[in-house]
Amino acid sequence: MGTTQLETVPEPKYWHLKTVLSEALDSEFAVGEILPNERDLAARFGVARATLRQALEQLELEGRLQRRRGVGTTVAPPRMGVAVESDRGSWPGAAGEAWQAVDCELTAAPAEVARVLELPADEPVHTIRRNRVSNGQPVAAELVYVPAASVPDLTAIDAPSGPARARAVLRELDRLSLEGQDRAVELGSARADDAKSLDRLPGAPVLVVTTRFFAAGRTAAVSVATYRADTCRLTFGDAGGVEIHHGPGRQAS
Amino acid sequence: MGTTQLETVPEPKYWHLKTVLSEALDSEFAVGEILPNERDLAARFGVARATLRQALEQLELEGRLQRRRGVGTTVAPPRMGVAVESDRGSWPGAAGEAWQAVDCELTAAPAEVARVLELPADEPVHTIRRNRVSNGQPVAAELVYVPAASVPDLTAIDAPSGPARARAVLRELDRLSLEGQDRAVELGSARADDAKSLDRLPGAPVLVVTTRFFAAGRTAAVSVATYRADTCRLTFGDAGGVEIHHGPGRQAS
């Protein structure tokens, strides 16, 4: 009975720190406001910089903060809802999409993709690269893989590569009747090329959306879309209308 | 011209390390095999332990590794596909679901939830807690919020709380005609209670699936499901049949 209430759970410092900071963000900071730099913050809380960073990392992961090298740490706006085509789906080229085709090449499919498409390992496929922008900032980078067999009528009129070619392939695809599609969402980290498109550092957390498109009893195409996990909330809407609003969040003056 | 090809991109050590380890996992390790401990690995690669850990953390985030305190680091099996009811949806109580009700209480809705349900801030709602298990391991923890108004005929026969009560509320909900539903997926970090259900440490990365259920022109219920991001790939199947298989992955002997 000598000791008075030995804390059974010595909460990690960075965890407690995260809580404190989170509450401060709600009550004392406006969206877009810049925080004190890491060295000052660490000193203010009496912890090492590495410990403070552990807390900031979590908050960034949760979309509460945005950090940029050479600039500083700012309070992030609430995540934006990004619609991921639902409702029976449509081809990736469908009108009204927010994607911008960047390039298209005829290359060997990565092993992973070849397996899903049920193709030989190094069968050439059209590989379309495109980006998606929402509210003025990049939110996703996507690779669409289309086996040559899926678009047999593709003419050689257009350039063999480049954005024009990408649009041509998607147009051909659109002529097939879509029998269904399939989606999977998982956590990943951005590859170097995707990171550049998304204006993030390599390794940044992303939500990877893999979609299979079925036509003529086969898998006619596969797309792998990489969404910024820090700024995006993927929405799959069956019911239209109301938007989900998150977080308190005042606006910066 | 004194310098010969100054490397324009000095790749971070942990990034290179991650690549090397990733390739080693593909070629030299079997699923379930345990890796050398962190101190040995760090020494072997000639880096500080913190740097090695940065690489391991990323690999764990990608679902390639599993680390457990007091035990060690093991090679993770490919992520399991976890179906998130698609196809026009159904009530959370629908038969054949893999959820196990744990508890039910009548409490004030969190601000966040109250907003989505369009209720006054501290309006009492039935709060059901349930867990989902797949392949013998916990994959998700969920909170279902049901306004009292959505289940007016709920009798007081059953206990006022506990799993029986949870089932009773879900049963009542099932009697309403579901007009539609709405889903959002985003990245989060596990709260302490969810972490315990999921057998992870607090702060572990999770995929948060927020679903709104509509009936009688209103939002009749909201569920917030927290999936382990390291072990799960959420699937939204429109087309049945084939499974997506990932990764090389031999089995441990």
Place this chain on the structure above:
DNA sequence: CAGTGGTCTAGACCACGGT
């Protein structure tokens, strides 16, 4: 250029799991 976040080091101690 100065100031920011990003990387890295070489230690230390702690909490947990199994023996």
Place this chain on the structure above:
DNA sequence: CCGTGGTCTAGACCACTGA
């Protein structure tokens, strides 16, 4: 009890941004 991963420290240097 020992060995594991988890937390934490106090430094250092680098890469990038913007003035």
